[in-house]
Amino acid sequence: MKDHYDIAIIGTGPAGMAAATVASAHGADVLIVDEQPEVGGQIYRGITHQSIKDKTILGDDYYKGQSLADAFAASNADHVSGATIWQVSPEREIGISKDGAAHLLTADQVIIATGAQERPFPIPGWTLPGVMTAGSAQILLKSSGITFSNAVFAGTGPLLYLIAYQYLKAGVPIRAILDTTPKSNRLKALPHLPGALFHLSSIMKGRKWIKALKSSGTLFIEGIDNLKITGKDSTEAIEYLLQNKWHRIEASNVFLHQGVVPNVNLAMASGCIHHWNEQKLCWHASTDEWGSSNVPGISIAGDGGGIGGAIAAEYQGRIAAYQALYTTNKVKKQERDTNVLPAQHALTHEMRIRPFLDAMFRPATQYRIPTDDATIVCRCEEVTAGKIRESISLGCAGPNQLKGFTRCGMGPCQGRFCSLSVSELIAKAQNVSVNELEQLRLRPPVKPLMLAELANLTTLASEDT
Amino acid sequence: MSTSKQTADAIIVGGGLHGCATALYLAMRGVNCAVLEKDYVGRHASGVNAGGVRRLGRALPEVPLADTALSIWRNIEDLIDDDCGFKSLGQVKVAENNAELSALKNRAKTVQDIGFLHEEIIDQKQLRELLPAVASHCIGGLYVNGDGHANPYRTVTAFKRKAISMGVRIFEKTPVTEIVRHGKNWQVKSPSKKIEAPIIVNCAGAWGGSIAAQLGDYAPVEAQALMLMITARMPHFVKPVVGSQGRTLSFKQFDNGTVMMGGAYQGSAEPEQNNTHLSFNGLAKNARAATAIFPIMRQATIVRSWAGIEGVMPDNIPVIGAGSADGVYHAFGFSAHGFALGPLVGKIITDLIDGGDIELPIDAFRIRRFSQNKDI
Ligand SMILES: Cc1cc2nc3c(=O)[nH]c(=O)nc-3n(C[C@H](O)[C@H](O)[C@H](O)COP(=O)(O)OP(=O)(O)OC[C@H]3O[C@@H](n4cnc5c(N)ncnc54)[C@H](O)[C@@H]3O)c2cc1C
Numbered sequence: 001m002k003d004h005y006d007i008a009i010i011g012t013g014p015a016g017m018a019a020a021t022v023a024s025a026h027g028a029d030v031l032i033v034d035e036q037p038e039v040g041g042q043i044y045r046g047i048t049h050q051s052i053k054d055k056t057i058l059g060d061d062y063y064k065g066q067s068l069a070d071a072f073a074a075s076n077a078d079h080v081s082g083a084t085i086w087q088v089s090p091e092r093e094i095g096i097s098k099d100g101a102a103h104l105l106t107a108d109q110v111i112i113a114t115g116a117q118e119r120p121f122p123i124p125g126w127t128l129p130g131v132m133t134a135g136s137a138q139i140l141l142k143s144s145g146i147t148f149s150n151a152v153f154a155g156t157g158p159l160l161y162l163i164a165y166q167y168l169k170a171g172v173p174i175r176a177i178l179d180t181t182p183k184s185n186r187l188k189a190l191p192h193l194p195g196a197l198f199h200l201s202s203i204m205k206g207r208k209w210i211k212a213l214k215s216s217g218t219l220f221i222e223g224i225d226n227l228k229i230t231g232k233d234s235t236e237a238i239e240y241l242l243q244n245k246w247h248r249i250e251a252s253n254v255f256l257h258q259g260v261v262p263n264v265n266l267a268m269a270s271g272c273i274h275h276w277n278e279q280k281l282c283w284h285a286s287t288d289e290w291g292s293s294n295v296p297g298i299s300i301a302g303d304g305g306g307i308g309g310a311i312a313a314e315y316q317g318r319i320a321a322y323q324a325l326y327t328t329n330k331v332k333k334q335e336r337d338t339n340v341l342p343a344q345h346a347l348t349h350e351m352r353i354r355p356f357l358d359a360m361f362r363p364a365t366q367y368r369i370p371t372d373d374a375t376i377v378c379r380c381e382e383v384t385a386g387k388i389r390e391s392i393s394l395g396c397a398g399p400n401q402l403k404g405f406t407r408c409g410m411g412p413c414q415g416r417f418c419s420l421s422v423s424e425l426i427a428k429a430q431n432v433s434v435n436e437l438e439q440l441r442l443r444p445p446v447k448p449l450m451l452a453e454l455a456n457l458t459t460l461a462s463e464d465t
Numbered sequence: 466m467s468t469s470k471q472t473a474d475a476i477i478v479g480g481g482l483h484g485c486a487t488a489l490y491l492a493m494r495g496v497n498c499a500v501l502e503k504d505y506v507g508r509h510a511s512g513v514n515a516g517g518v519r520r521l522g523r524a525l526p527e528v529p530l531a532d533t534a535l536s537i538w539r540n541i542e543d544l545i546d547d548d549c550g551f552k553s554l555g556q557v558k559v560a561e562n563n564a565e566l567s568a569l570k571n572r573a574k575t576v577q578d579i580g581f582l583h584e585e586i587i588d589q590k591q592l593r594e595l596l597p598a599v600a601s602h603c604i605g606g607l608y609v610n611g612d613g614h615a616n617p618y619r620t621v622t623a624f625k626r627k628a629i630s631m632g633v634r635i636f637e638k639t640p641v642t643e644i645v646r647h648g649k650n651w652q653v654k655s656p657s658k659k660i661e662a663p664i665i666v667n668c669a670g671a672w673g674g675s676i677a678a679q680l681g682d683y684a685p686v687e688a689q690a691l692m693l694m695i696t697a698r699m700p701h702f703v704k705p706v707v708g709s710q711g712r713t714l715s716f717k718q719f720d721n722g723t724v725m726m727g728g729a730y731q732g733s734a735e736p737e738q739n740n741t742h743l744s745f746n747g748l749a750k751n752a753r754a755a756t757a758i759f760p761i762m763r764q765a766t767i768v769r770s771w772a773g774i775e776g777v778m779p780d781n782i783p784v785i786g787a788g789s790a791d792g793v794y795h796a797f798g799f800s801a802h803g804f805a806l807g808p809l810v811g812k813i814i815t816d817l818i819d820g821g822d823i824e825l826p827i828d829a830f831r832i833r834r835f836s837q838n839k840d841i
Contacts, residue, residue: 087745095745104745395622397505404512404618407721412697412768443771444743448697451765455752457745 001080001096001103005031007324008094008107009077010085010266013041014310015302016113017068018317019324020077026330030077031107033096035447037082039069041115042135043310046142048073057169058142059162061310068314087444088112090271090295095444102453109297109324112267113317116260116303119282119363121155122370122377122385122421124228126256130235134257138163147172151253152238154178154227157361158206160257165209168216175251176219178240180258182364183223189359196356198349219249227367229254258363262304265416269442271295276434279358280307281368282420283439289344290323291316299323312350315343369424377425378418380411385425392429398438399423412448415440473499473634475664475818476653478641478676481511482617482804483796484668485624485635486811489545492631494815499660500633501653503640503672504739507621510670511804513773515693515715515727516617517706518805520583521556521609522572524782526829527806528581533825534809535611541808547623550616555705557587557595558607559758565710569607583609598702598761607710614706614717617804624807641669644679651680651792664792666814671736671776673784673797682788682832686776686798690734690741691727694748694770698722702761712754724765726755729801732772741772775801785810785830787817794818795832 007023009016012034020032040047044065052058080098087095092110096103118133125131134153140146141163152175153164164177196203214220224240230248231237239248261282268274272293274283285293285305292299301320302313319340326336370377373386383406391405399415399422402408408422409415415422419440427434475491477484480502488498506512518538520531542548560566566586573584587608592599595608629635636658643654650661669676674686699722707716713728730747734740748770756762776798778784783799783806794817796810803810816823 087743089742093745395626401505401507401618404507404622410695410769412766414769441771443769444745445767445770448766448768451696451752451756451767452763454745454749454767455756455763457749457752 001031001078001105002029003105005029005078005105005107006328006330007031007109007111007321008033008092008105009111009113010088011041011113011115011302011304012036012039012079012081013043013113013115013302013313014065014068015115015304015313015317015320016041016111017072018314019111019113019301019321021071021075022318022321023325024075024077026325028325028328028330031080031105032077033080033083033085035082035084039072039079039081040065042139044069045139050142051145054169057166059166064310084447084449085266086447086449088266088270088298089444090298092297097449097453100450100453102449102457104457108328109299111291111317111320111324112270112298112300112304113302113313114263114266114304115313116307117263117416118257119259119261120417120421121256121258121367122375123367124372124375125230125235127376127379128229128231128235129233130231130252131229131254131256134160134163134255135260137255138166141166141170148253149173150175150251151255152176152178152249152251153255153257154180154238155257156181156363157257157259158357159260161206161209161213163255163257164213168213168218174218176221176249177213178224178227178238179220179222180224180227180364180367181222181361185360185362188362189356192356192359195352199353202353225366258367259361260303260307261420262306263416264304265414265442266446267293267298267300267304268439269444269446270298272298272300274439276423277306278433279355281362281424291320292323297327308347308351308354312347315347315350318343319347368421369428370421377421378408378411380413381407383408388422388425389429392426397430398426399440400438402426409440414442414446471499471658471660473497473660473662475666476501476651476660476662477666477668478653479668479670479672479797480506480625480635480637481509481668481670482507482621482624482807483511483799483810484666485621485628486807487666487668487796487814488633488635488811489624489628489631490811490815491818492628492633494819496818498633499662500628500635501639501641501655501658501660502635502637505637506625506635507618508739510773510775510799511621511807512618513771514617514804515717515725516614516804517556517715517717517802518551518614519556519609519612519706519802521607521612522558522708523802525575525579526782526826528576528579529825530806530809532581532583534806537808538615541615544808545623545627547619549620549623551613552615553611553613555595556609556612556708557592557705558708558710559592559596559599559603560605560607560710561603562711563604566605569605569710573607583611585609595705596703596707598759600758600760603758612706620807641676644676664794664818666794666796667788668796670797670799671734671774673776673795677788677795677832680788680793681790682793682795683835684784684795684798684832685779685835688734688736689775689777689801690732690772691775691801692730692732692743692747692751692770692772693725693727694751694767695726696724696765697768699724699761699765703759707758709754709758712757714751714754714758716755716758724762726751728754734772734774736774739774741774743770743772775799777801780834783830784832785813785827786832788832
């Protein structure tokens with residue numbers, strides 16, 4: 001690692017890999033960093049050493065990552081894996097921890113490509129051992145071939161069906177699939193269907209997964225309400241209401257999923273402006289056509305700025321890289337424009353399906369804003385929905401005041417897993433839109449940092465306190 | 466919101482701890498007051514500070530105030546119906562060598578000479594008993610029994626609630642943009658409000674200088690961004706609040722096991738934007754100080770850091786007292802240690818307004834000590 005780079009890229013998913021490949025091909029000095037030991041991000045995790053022999057289990061879309069990873073491997077970008085980025089300052093000072101040592105370095109341009117995370121699913125019992133997100137289950141499958149027999153899959157969204165389908169392909173028995181997609185979504189998605197028809201093959205793929213799951217004899221139940229997980233010290237059962245009758249399925253593993261949202265913590269802590277997207281029910285980075293944020297030299301590419309999927313992320317990575325190259329005088333305007341044009345067209349095309357998907361798989365209010373007061377919202381500090389509502393009634397006006405009231409969002413995850421639920425909960429209680437609330441102020445270190453590392457931090461410039 | 470003219474007996478600029486407490490004490494004497502706060506109550510220093518309540522190491526003019534303030538803290542629930550999380554577990558300043566210990570001895574003597582006995586020297590053995598996890602090279606310290614810490618946001622919110630229950634009007638998101646003389650009154654303007662009163666109290670913290678200027682007084686306040694950091698939960702290893710004679714450090718562990726560290730390390734502040742930036746070089750120094758005094762801290766993990774905007778005066782003591790014009794009072798610029806004085810200063814201001822006797826010496830805090838004011 002050097003003290004300074006032309007372009008630093010955070011994240012080795014499709015956006016980061018594409019950006020690094022383009023940027024280094026044009027002679028930029030590029031650093032690319034990721035927490036994971038291998039490239040691929042969430043979508044292509046394990047792509048460079050996949051141990052699953054049968055390629056039909058993970059499917060064609062997964063293996064699309066291969067050529068991207070190959071091109072990246074052939075580039076001469078400095079790749080630092082297994083490292084934690086704990087800050088990107090507005091001055092583009094980057095804090096990295098690797099092998100127990102912390103470093104500060106700088107870059108002329110920073111591309112934040114931190115990808116997506118799964119939306120929280122705060123229902124009673126969601127913090128019990130035995131419950132994990134479907135995405136985590138998929139990570140275990142991709143990275144080490146680990147599976148769990150007789151698990152219940154619950155929730156909504158393409159990823160839920162895909163993972164269940166991958167389980168099916170791998171021959172792992174599934175106890176049940178409980179679909180929480182609100183019935184009314186279909187009607188609301190209908191107006192967006194024309195745009196989505198440009199992606200008929202994607203839609204057909206999704207239908208194929210669901211059809212295969214249903215015809216395999218797996219219990220597939222739709223239209224359920226009041227989902228909850230019960231158990232004493234760990235998961236024992238999942239319960240739900242169907243046509244006004246309570247049902248109970250015994251299970252020791254439950255995989256929850258209701259869509260993915262941008263992983264915004266790093267960009268927010270860097271001072272990048274975000275706004276609430278009511279269609280997607282999450283924070284979006286406020287960026288221009290190049291992905292550039294309000295903070296000079298910091299741009300955001302891929303799902304981290306707004307969900308578009310792996311292919312879109314790849315294009316966004318290329319576009320952000322060309323803009324970074326242009327800003328640092330590595331390519332001329334003309335070269336930038338001719339090179340990004342195909343990517344821009346392809347990106348527009350990619351995005352056409354999104355409004356349909358957003359409407360079709362919009363998670364139900366009851367699973368985003370817990371109605372039961374005892375449901376935990378902030379896992380780190382074990383703050384319940386009831387406690388939050390009580391604080392609001394005491395005059396707590398937004399997520400920042402809530403920290404002072406309840407420590408909610410102040411644990412090691414810094415609100416990563418609760419800030420969406422908290423924002424929606426407060427907005428609902430005050431009958432305002434989330435955009436009217438003050439945003440959670442995030443501060444570095446964005447990821448926990450060992451004090452011993454901080455103490456040994458190699459100082460950049462002499463600075464007095 | 467109406468822009469129609471409103472009146473009050475007293476207007477308080479700033480809804481920090483000092484603004485809210487002043488309003489409460491005034492209201493308790495039947496004064497009709499309005500607090501104007503540009504953001505929300507406790508948004509700045511008062512809500513995000515380290516919560517230290519200490520007499521230990523106070524600048525000499527502050528010693529009597531800190532001592533009286535502590536007696537209020539001890540019974541804070543009687544005043545505002547909330548214990549504010551106040552814990553009286555002592556504060557100690559550690560000496561790592563003989564030079565530091567003798568400096569502490571001199572300090573203790575100076576404080577005794579002005580009649581206060583709370584600061585006591587402890588030897589290495591006593592230090593170990595008090596702080597079993599302290600580094601073995603530490604040889605003693607200065608200890609104050611009875612000092613402690615409280616929860617800042619909870620405290621300022623409790624003052625706010627109590628003040629409201631006594632009839633105080635608190636207007637949040639109401640920045641004071643202009644103050645003019647209007648007959649016998651001060652007319653205070655904000656985009657959404659115009660209000661006037663014969664008495665105005667400047668409790669604007671780091672912004673106190675510009676409010677003072679509009680009231681005809683000069684005070685060179687510097688807005689500093691003071692940084693703090695907090696760890697993930699650790700096993701309990703320290704009860705008192707700990708400082709160091711040779712290093713800049715303020716250190717405490719909470720009931721939930723998390724450890725908070727600070728010591729007035731500075732980031733950079735943009736008070737007009739309500740913005741602060743952290744300096745990791747400063748935080749690294751803070752980390753070195755903490756690990757030097759408590760080796761167990763090498764295992765600690767930092768999960769959060771932040772900075773709050775504080776008004777710091779050149780001589781590191783606040784401005785408290787009457788201004789030069791009629792009906793003007795100031796209480797700002799608490800220079801990184803005004804939380805502990807929170808429950809007291811509003812009472813002093815109220816006594817001043819009442820024209821009654823002030824039992825505590827406050828001359829050192831007069832605004833006229835700064836050169837551009839005509840000192841008398
Ligand atoms: C990180 C940190 C740690 C600290 N640790 C300690 C400690 O351990 N112990 C201790 O005793 N002290 C500590 N302090 C200091 C203490 O927090 C402050 O001295 C104290 O809170 C000051 O209170 P205040 O009401 O004067 O100021 P503030 O809390 O800053 O309140 C002033 C208010 O005035 C408002 N305002 C300003 N201009 C206008 C305007 N034009 N119109 C309307 N409103 C306006 C501001 O928005 C603000 O809310 C610390 C401070 C910081 C920042």
